Amino acid sequence: MPKPFKIPRSVLVVIHTPALEVLLINRADAPGFWQSVTGSQDREDEPLEQTAIREVREETGIAADAGVLRDWGLENVYEIYPRWRHRYAEGVTHNTEHVFGLLVPAGTEVRIDPREHTAFRWLPWREAADACFSPSNAEAILLLPEFAA
Numbered sequence: 001m002p003k004p005f006k007i008p009r010s011v012l013v014v015i016h017t018p019a020l021e022v023l024l025i026n027r028a029d030a031p032g033f034w035q036s037v038t039g040s041q042d043r044e045d046e047p048l049e050q051t052a053i054r055e056v057r058e059e060t061g062i063a064a065d066a067g068v069l070r071d072w073g074l075e076n077v078y079e080i081y082p083r084w085r086h087r088y089a090e091g092v093t094h095n096t097e098h099v100f101g102l103l104v105p106a107g108t109e110v111r112i113d114p115r116e117h118t119a120f121r122w123l124p125w126r127e128a129a130d131a132c133f134s135p136s137n138a139e140a141i142l143l144l145p146e147f148a149a
Contacts, residue, residue: 023110028116061109077096
């Protein structure tokens with residue numbers, strides 16, 4: 001059975017500590033592409049908060065209830081990189097990304113899935129923004145002090 005197409009509606013979750021250190025993970029399918037947790041809805045009616053909770057657990061091993069998940073009320077619409085368009089239905093070129101923040105205690109354990117990510121690191125928020133390959137991810141991290149206050 002062929003894998004179903006991805007839904008072009010996703011979440012971006014900026015995981016951070018009270019000191020505004022941000023967790024970045026390195027994509028296994030694109031070495032050097034550092035990012036926050038991202039992921040598409042599994043089904044059209046999946047609430048975005050549930051998508052965020054699921055993706056955080058799948059990609060980092062962190063249970064969202066170990067911290068404070070906050071909907072930032074921001075959405076980014078961006079063009080899907082050509083290298084990943086085959087994952088979407090024919091003709092789909094853009095994705096809508098909803099932004100969340102997840103405040104976790106310093107020292108929170110991270111367990112990445114090596115099939116999805118090869119490494120992780122905690123960086124001060126400005127350095128994390130500079131390290132992101134995705135402009136929308138970098139922009140979200142630069143808003144962190146406003147949303148963490």
